[in-house]
Every structure is written in structure tokens, then in C-alpha cells.
Amino acid sequence: MSERTIIRINHFNLFYDQFHALKDICLEIPEKQVTAMIGPSGCGKSTLLRSINRMNDLIDTVRITGQILVDDQPIYDKGLNLVSFRKKVGMVFQRPNPFPLSVYENVAFGPRLHMKLTKKELHGRVQQSLEDVDLWSDLKDSLDISALDLSGEQQQRLCIARLLAVSPEVLLMDEPCSALDPNATQRVEELIRDLKNDYTIVIVTHNMAQAARVSDQTAYFYLGEVVEIGPTEKIFTTPSKKETEDYITGRFG
Amino acid sequence: MSSRALLTEKIAFFCLLLCTLIIVIPVILITAVIVKNGIAGLSWEFLTQSPRLGMRAGGIFPAIVGTVYLVLGTMLFALPVGILAAVYLTEYAKDNWLTRVIDIAIVNLAGVPSVVYGLFGLGLFVVFLKFGASIIAGSLTLAIMSLPVIITASREALNTVPQSFREVSLALGATRWQTIRHVVLPNSISGIVTGTILALSRAAGETAPILFTVAAFYLPRLPQSLFDQCMALPYHLYVLSTQVPNIKPHIQYGTALVLVLMIMIMNIVAIVIRSHFRKKKLW
Numbered sequence: 001m002s003e004r005t006i007i008r009i010n011h012f013n014l015f016y017d018q019f020h021a022l023k024d025i026c027l028e029i030p031e032k033q034v035t036a037m038i039g040p041s042g043c044g045k046s047t048l049l050r051s052i053n054r055m056n057d058l059i060d061t062v063r064i065t066g067q068i069l070v071d072d073q074p075i076y077d078k079g080l081n082l083v084s085f086r087k088k089v090g091m092v093f094q095r096p097n098p099f100p101l102s103v104y105e106n107v108a109f110g111p112r113l114h115m116k117l118t119k120k121e122l123h124g125r126v127q128q129s130l131e132d133v134d135l136w137s138d139l140k141d142s143l144d145i146s147a148l149d150l151s152g153e154q155q156q157r158l159c160i161a162r163l164l165a166v167s168p169e170v171l172l173m174d175e176p177c178s179a180l181d182p183n184a185t186q187r188v189e190e191l192i193r194d195l196k197n198d199y200t201i202v203i204v205t206h207n208m209a210q211a212a213r214v215s216d217q218t219a220y221f222y223l224g225e226v227v228e229i230g231p232t233e234k235i236f237t238t239p240s241k242k243e244t245e246d247y248i249t250g251r252f253g
Numbered sequence: 254m255s256s257r258a259l260l261t262e263k264i265a266f267f268c269l270l271l272c273t274l275i276i277v278i279p280v281i282l283i284t285a286v287i288v289k290n291g292i293a294g295l296s297w298e299f300l301t302q303s304p305r306l307g308m309r310a311g312g313i314f315p316a317i318v319g320t321v322y323l324v325l326g327t328m329l330f331a332l333p334v335g336i337l338a339a340v341y342l343t344e345y346a347k348d349n350w351l352t353r354v355i356d357i358a359i360v361n362l363a364g365v366p367s368v369v370y371g372l373f374g375l376g377l378f379v380v381f382l383k384f385g386a387s388i389i390a391g392s393l394t395l396a397i398m399s400l401p402v403i404i405t406a407s408r409e410a411l412n413t414v415p416q417s418f419r420e421v422s423l424a425l426g427a428t429r430w431q432t433i434r435h436v437v438l439p440n441s442i443s444g445i446v447t448g449t450i451l452a453l454s455r456a457a458g459e460t461a462p463i464l465f466t467v468a469a470f471y472l473p474r475l476p477q478s479l480f481d482q483c484m485a486l487p488y489h490l491y492v493l494s495t496q497v498p499n500i501k502p503h504i505q506y507g508t509a510l511v512l513v514l515m516i517m518i519m520n521i522v523a524i525v526i527r528s529h530f531r532k533k534k535l536w
Binding site for chain 1: 347348415416417418419420421422423424425426427428431435436440
């Protein structure tokens with residue numbers, strides 16, 4: 001297992017107007033592992049996730065200090081090429097959100113923007129991406145049906161495939177299973193464990209059992225601060241802080 | 254439920270129904286009167302010939318053509334400006350004083366009486382820019398009048414596109430413009446088109462803005478260029494109703510019927526487009 005740090009968060013602060021949402025966050029995220037961010041609602045874990053691919057740029061009132069480095073590149077520097085950066089750091093959202101297009105067009109969306117591919121190459125890329133999320137065998141004969149006609153689980157897999165098609169290095173997942181039933185959740189978790197062989201994954205989740213099942217490293221957030229971070233096994237068995245223990249044992253949160 | 258509450262309920266229901274019916278009655282009456290008096294005037298000659306005998310006979314062909322030209326001209330000017338402005342305001346503009354000033358300007362533009370647009374068009378396009386009374390001056394005047402409606406309708410349509418679509422597109426490395434071009438516009442175009450058609454159908458029926466800027470009292474030949482005057486249905490109707498003594502009513506009502514039908518067709522097209530896209534259920 002590689003231990004190279006791919007994302008380095010240095011004294012990162014984020015404000016919505018006057019509200020101090022993230023306080024002096026310092027975190028290191030190792031390559032090709034799953035890092036889970038847990039904590040009660042409003043603790044800032046999703047905000048941090050959205051900061052890692054600069055999705056918070058869309059909100060006018062956000063101010064930040066500190067820095068986040070991806071591959072040693074400071075992502076809040078003015079000179080950053082935002083487009084190629086966002087390609088490298090992809091995001092899966094809470095609710096599956098395929099475009100109202102066909103299955104094929106959803107996956108082809110990214111490659112069409114970024115790569116000059118022949119029809120055959122594009123098809124190969126779509127097939128590879130769908131294979132990577134175990135959708136190909138189910139959907140290879142119905143690539144032209146609307147993505148909206150798929151089940152919730154298939155939609156979420158499709159959204160992941162759409163992301164894989166632009167060859168990212170990091171996958172940010174914002175509660176990717178919260179709209180799915182338990183069986184679908186289990187299968188998507190299996191997918192996440194498979195994907196970490198090739199991708200670095202950061203997952204925000206409300207579901208502590210999920211964090212315990214899928215992640216290698218867990219960070220516990222509370223009120224915009226990282227309370228504790230460490231190997232998942234340690235956090236869930238012998239946390240070093242009392243607040244963490246209270247949360248994971250269900251006494252709090 | 255006590256009998257008193259039941260009675261109140263019934264009275265309330267009756268009042269609500271009555272008010273709703275009051276909206277429908279004038280629509281039915283207007284349509285009925287125009288159709289009853291105008292249907293006799295409708296004929297192939299009426300639609301395809303020029304007016305004759307001081308507009309007491311013949312048809313209204315030049316006025317129909319003029320109105321079509323004005324609607325097309327209005328669309329040509331108002332559509333790109335309106336849609337692009339709406340895209341800027343929803344997708345790019347930050348919430349600052351400039352945006353707020355623009356917002357207020359749009360609201361006020363929508364509240365300006367149409368006769369003021371007419372005078373404005375006369376001053377700016379006809380006199381100052383020396384277009385003369387012409388199709389281009391009339392179209393520009395109608396375009397400015399239509400802009401607030403088109404912008405507002407387009408902004409509403411753009412706002413119905415889920416924010417998550419934009420985020421996904423950006424997260425896939427698309428630029429803002431690529432996101433607008435490939436995600437936002439395709440998913441809002443039906444609303445934009447519908448709103449635009451409704452704005453244009455209103456422009457088609459306006460008299461005051463074209464009064465000083467383009468409309469000809471009587472011009473039996475068709476316009477040859479953008480800088481020609483033309484006849485137009487709403488103004489022609491006004492002329493027939495007030496300036497031509499001893500005219501047969503079926504000519505007046507026939508003209509009104511044609512105008513109403515044109516506008517109705519535009520509105521039906523808008524409704525068909527909207528229901529077509531709604532059936533496809535985009536998200």
C-alpha cells in the first residue's frame with residue numbers, strides 16, 4: 001500500500017460571511033486509500049469536501065485562508081488551471097444526478113469536452129468506465145435509454161462512471177449512499193473498496209458503520225474542527241479523545 | 254362540522270367560484286363577439302388582397318405581412334439580447350450593486366406604459382438615428398418593450414435547472430461556458446422559447462409602440478426593405494374603427510379576428526412546446 005500523501009490541507013479556514021465554518025483544518029490524505037469524514041450535521045465535513053475541488057467558488061460569500069495542496073500543487077493559487085484541476089479531482093454527489101440524457105451520453109460528456117477521440121475510442125472509453133462500475137453487462141444493450149429511467153443505485157453508479165471517464169486521481173464522495181436502500185448501499189460500498197485500488201477516495205458520511213466498513217482512515221469533525229484523525233480501526237475501537245468516543249458510541253450526535 | 258361552519262364553507266366556495274368565473278366571462282364574450290361579427294368578413298380575398306375603396310373593401314394582406322415582419326424583427330433583436338442577458342444574470346453575475354441596479358432597471362422597464370416606448374422609439378430610432386418611420390425602428394421599439402418579459406422568463410427557465418447539474422459539469426472539468434452551452438441551455442430552452450413566444454405575441458398586438466415608429470395609415474404595396482414603413486394589424490384595426498366612416502362592421506371585426514387568431518396561434522405553439530418538453534420530463 002502506498003503511503004504517499006496526495007492531498008495536504010494546511011491551516012485551512014473557511015467563512016460564510018461572518019460564520020467561521022472550518023477552523024484551522026490540517027489533514028493529510030494518503031494516495032489510493034479511503035478517507036472517511038464523519039461528524040454530526042453542520043460540522044463542516046461537506047464544506048471541506050467541496051473545498052477540495054473548489055466547488056465553493058460558486059458561492060459568493062465564501063472566504064478562505066490557508067491552503068490545500070493536491071499533488072503538491074496549491075489549489076487556491078491564482079495561477080491554477082481550474083479546469084484541468086477539477087478533472088483530476090472528481091466529485092460524486094449525495095443524490096444521484098445524471099444529466100437528462102442517455103446512459104451513453106452521460107458517460108461521454110466529460111471525454112467529449114476534454115479529449116479529441118474517434119467514435120471508436122470514445123465508445124471504448126464509455127465501455128471501460130461502465131465496466132469499472134459494474135454497469136456494462138446490465139446496460140450494454142440499452143445505452144440509449146434515458147439515465148433517468150435507471151434505478152437509484154444504477155444512477156449513482158452511472159455518475160461514478162461519468163467521473164471515471166475523465167480519468168481523475170481523486171474521487172470526492174458526498175454521502176454517496178444516502179439516497180439508496182441498504183442492499184444498494186452494500187453494493188456501492190463494495191464498489192468503493194474496489195475503486196481504491198486505482199483512486200484516492202474521500203467520503204463524507206453520516207453513517208458511522210459505513211465509515212467503519214469502507215475506510216482506511218477516519219477523521220471526526222465537530223463544529224468546524226477536526227477532533228481526531230487516525231486509522232479507522234483505531235478510531236472505532238480505541239479513540240484517543242472522549243468526544244470521538246461519545247460520538248461513535250452514539251452517546252452524542 | 255357544525256352547520257354554521259358548513260354554511261360558511263359553502264358561501265366561501267361559491268364566492269371563489271364566482272370570482273373565477275368572472276375571469277372567464279370576458280374572454281368568452283370577447284371571442285364570441287369577434288367571431289360572430291368577423292367570421293363573415295373572413296375570406297381568401299380578405300387575407301390575400303390589399304385594401305381598396307378607402308379601406309372599405311378588399312383585404313388586409315399588407316397589414317398581415319407588416320405584423321409578421323415586425324414580429325420577426327422584434328425576435329431578431331430581442332431574442333439574442335434577452336437570452337444572453339438572462340444567462341449573464343443567472344450564471345455569471347455576482348450579487349452586487351451593479352446587478353441590483355440592473356434588476357431594478359428590468360422591473361421598471363416592464364412597468365413603462367407602451368405609449369412611452371412609442372415616443373422613445375420615435376425620439377431615438379426615427380429621429381436621432383435617422384431610421385425614419387421604418388420596420389427597423391418599429392422592431393427595435395417593440396424589442397425593447399419585450400426585453401423585460403423575455404429576460405424574466407428566461408431567468409426563470411434557467412433557474413429551474415438544478416444547481417447539481419452545473420456542479421457536476423464543473424466537477425467534470427467543464428468551463429463555465431461549456432456548462433452553460435452543454436448543460437444549462439439544453440435543459441432550459443423550452444422555458445426560454447415559451448416565454449419568448451408569449452412576449453412576441455404581446456408585441457404583435459401592441460399599437461402604441463408602432464404608432465410613431467413604423468405603422469403606415471394606408472400603404473397598399475408591401476415593404477421592400479427594413480427602412481420602409483409598413484401597415485400592421487393593430488394599427489390598421491384602430492384606423493378602421495376610428496378613421497373610416499361608413500365601413501362595414503365585418504371588415505373591422507374580420508381584422509380583429511385575424512389579429513386574435515395570429516396571437517392565439519403563437520400562444521398555442523408556446524403551449525405545445527411546453528407540454529411537449531414537460532412530457533419528456535427532464536428531471
